Amino acid sequence: MAGRTRTNCxxxxxRMIEVQSLSKHFGPIVAxxxxxxxxxxxxxxxxxxxxxxxxxxxxxxxxxxxxxxxxTARVCGFDVxxxxxxxxxxxxxxxxxxxxxxxxxxxxxLSFTAAARGLGGAAAARHIGEAIERTQIASVLERxxxxxxxxxxxxxxxxxxxxxxxxxxxxxxxxxxLDPNQKHEVRxxxxxxxxxxxxxxxxxxxEEVSAVCTRAIVIAGGKLVADSTPLELEAxxxxxxxxxxxxxxxxxxxxxxxxAALSGVGEVEIIEATESAAALRVCPRNGHPIIGEVSRLVHxxxxxxxxxxxxxxxxxxxxxxxxxxxx
Amino acid sequence: MSKVLVVFRREFAGYFTTxxxxxxxxxxxxxxxxxxxxxxxxxxxxxxxLQPFFTFHPWLYxxxxxxxxxxxxxxxxxxxxxxxxxxxxxxxxxxxxxKFLAAWxxxxxxxxxxxxxxxxxxxxxxxxxxxxxxxxxxxxxMAGAFLAIGACMSAxxxxxxxxxVVACAVCFLFILSGTPMVLNFAEAWLPQVLVDxxxxxxxxxxxxxxxxxVIELRDLVFLGSVMGLFLYANVLLVELKKAA
Numbered sequence: 001m002a003g004r005t006r007t008n009c010x011x012x013x014x015r016m017i018e019v020q021s022l023s024k025h026f027g028p029i030v031a032x033x034x035x036x037x038x039x040x041x042x043x044x045x046x047x048x049x050x051x052x053x054x055x056x057x058x059x060x061x062x063x064x065x066x067x068x069x070x071x072t073a074r075v076c077g078f079d080v081x082x083x084x085x086x087x088x089x090x091x092x093x094x095x096x097x098x099x100x101x102x103x104x105x106x107x108x109x110l111s112f113t114a115a116a117r118g119l120g121g122a123a124a125a126r127h128i129g130e131a132i133e134r135t136q137i138a139s140v141l142e143r144x145x146x147x148x149x150x151x152x153x154x155x156x157x158x159x160x161x162x163x164x165x166x167x168x169x170x171x172x173x174x175x176x177x178l179d180p181n182q183k184h185e186v187r188x189x190x191x192x193x194x195x196x197x198x199x200x201x202x203x204x205x206x207e208e209v210s211a212v213c214t215r216a217i218v219i220a221g222g223k224l225v226a227d228s229t230p231l232e233l234e235a236x237x238x239x240x241x242x243x244x245x246x247x248x249x250x251x252x253x254x255x256x257x258x259x260a261a262l263s264g265v266g267e268v269e270i271i272e273a274t275e276s277a278a279a280l281r282v283c284p285r286n287g288h289p290i291i292g293e294v295s296r297l298v299h300x301x302x303x304x305x306x307x308x309x310x311x312x313x314x315x316x317x318x319x320x321x322x323x324x325x326x327x
Numbered sequence: 328m329s330k331v332l333v334v335f336r337r338e339f340a341g342y343f344t345t346x347x348x349x350x351x352x353x354x355x356x357x358x359x360x361x362x363x364x365x366x367x368x369x370x371x372x373x374x375x376x377l378q379p380f381f382t383f384h385p386w387l388y389x390x391x392x393x394x395x396x397x398x399x400x401x402x403x404x405x406x407x408x409x410x411x412x413x414x415x416x417x418x419x420x421x422x423x424x425x426k427f428l429a430a431w432x433x434x435x436x437x438x439x440x441x442x443x444x445x446x447x448x449x450x451x452x453x454x455x456x457x458x459x460x461x462x463x464x465x466x467x468x469m470a471g472a473f474l475a476i477g478a479c480m481s482a483x484x485x486x487x488x489x490x491x492v493v494a495c496a497v498c499f500l501f502i503l504s505g506t507p508m509v510l511n512f513a514e515a516w517l518p519q520v521l522v523d524x525x526x527x528x529x530x531x532x533x534x535x536x537x538x539x540x541v542i543e544l545r546d547l548v549f550l551g552s553v554m555g556l557f558l559y560a561n562v563l564l565v566e567l568k569k570a571a
């Protein structure tokens with residue numbers, strides 16, 4: 001331990017999770033390849049990536065379930081390999097698939113978790129009560145977990161992660177299998193907790209990233225391929241700031257020619273071409289707003305506009321572009 | 328130490344929430360009785376002791392202990408709850424010992440429930456109860472050794488059946504290591520010193536004394552070492568699977 005200072009995180013700690021050059025090899029397979037990032041308090045980090053990209057493996061390494069093959073991961077200053085118990089104390093972890101002890105009831109399962117986390121007596125009861133309330137599982141407390149629906153099972157597992165009010169939450173697909181209402185509730189819960197905690201979630205749902213995350217990391221083929229805010233990622237889409245319009249009484253081809261001639265315009269797609277109307281999408285050359293130019297052109301030409309709107313970038317398009325061929 | 332208790336409580340209660348415990352106990356007690364009274368010639372011997380009862384314990388344990396231990400780690404792996412367990416602030420040794428103690432305590436319950444035997448022999452004659460007590464203690468310790476083997480084999484695989492079969496096989500080897508079947512094989516390629524060592528691993532040899540109510544230090548050391556060795560291997564296996 002010579003030369004290594006034990007940095008405990010107090011309120012002033014900016015980097016709750018620090019991952020440097022983290023790698024994981026399963027024999028010849030490289031599951032995680034040299035991933036580095038840091039997350040601070042108040043941040044909600046979204047892990048995006050195709051299936052098998054290495055998201056869950058990375059989370060497992062941070063949570064201390066898998067030992068890294070290379071690199072380091074620190075939580076609140078504690079190294080996951082050197083001081084695993086300290087790390088585990090500070091993390092609430094929801095594993096992929098929300099596993100739980102099938103024969104236990106949510107009540108006994110939460111009691112076990114509380115005891116394992118060193119909570120006793122009145123403190124345990126209070127924490128358990130809060131976790132139950134937040135995840136709204138009060139109605140199924142005494143039923144064996146394997147008789148519960150998928151949504152409830154996930155909420156029980158989430159309750160287990162929240163139980164000890166940890167500083168760091170690592171949630172692997174927290175809304176998977178939940179109906180839209182439940183998804184909304186869980187996302188609201190995450191947003192509520194976010195200012196006081198450091199949260200990492202993994203998800204396939206791009207709407208979740210926009211709804212909940214302050215930052216998004218895209219992992220594909222084990223490598224980190226993007227690390228920015230959801231808005232910045234959206235801006236990478238070629239559709240960002242595109243203008244979709246529906247014109248009446250004009251041939252699509254002619255409209256397209258005129259629009260393509262504008263300086264800020266890159267591509268113009270014809271979405272629909274009928275006798276009486278033309279629907280086009282005008283993409284900017286380099287992401288800058290073109291609505292000004294387009295509306296001036298429309299006005300000059302006197303075209304009849306039935307519909308016009310500016311598009312937000314589509315995350316799924318960005319996602320596809322970034323992760324294409326790397327799955 | 329308290330974390331060990333937390334794991335212990337969960338695992339021990341877990342045995343009783345399914346029919347597993349009850350089926351096991353009934354089968355164990357029925358077999359123990361059948362073996363003692365019929366094959367052990369309990370009545371014909373005309374002696375007031377429980378030697379025929381204890382003699383069959385290694386053979387009972389051979390099949391029934393792997394049945395208790397097979398789920399200890401294999402089921403956790405299969406259902407994914409191992410990921411929950413190992414991300415709690417509980418160290419691997421604490422988890423291993425907690426589970427082992429729960430299985431051992433359960434075996435203890437099974438042994439305790441054979442008390443009708445003890446009552447029977449006391450009603451029918453005047454046995455040396457100290458000898459009988461020593462027999463129970465010795466049997467309990469031997470069960471612990473079997474369990475340590477079973478738990479270790481459970482950590483090898485996700486499949487409970489494989490865990491069961493492999494545990495049976497290893498226990499079988501240990502029981503029979505003093506017999507020609509195993510020794511002939513050992514003699515073929517080990518020096519005599521090691522062959523003697525293998526012969527001394529036999530559970531049967533060590534247990535023979537125990538059936539007579541004699542608990543020698545040598546037997547305790549042997550059984551304790553087997554327990555310690557396999558528990559240690561258990562910890563290593565669980566850690567290894569994490570790193571894999």
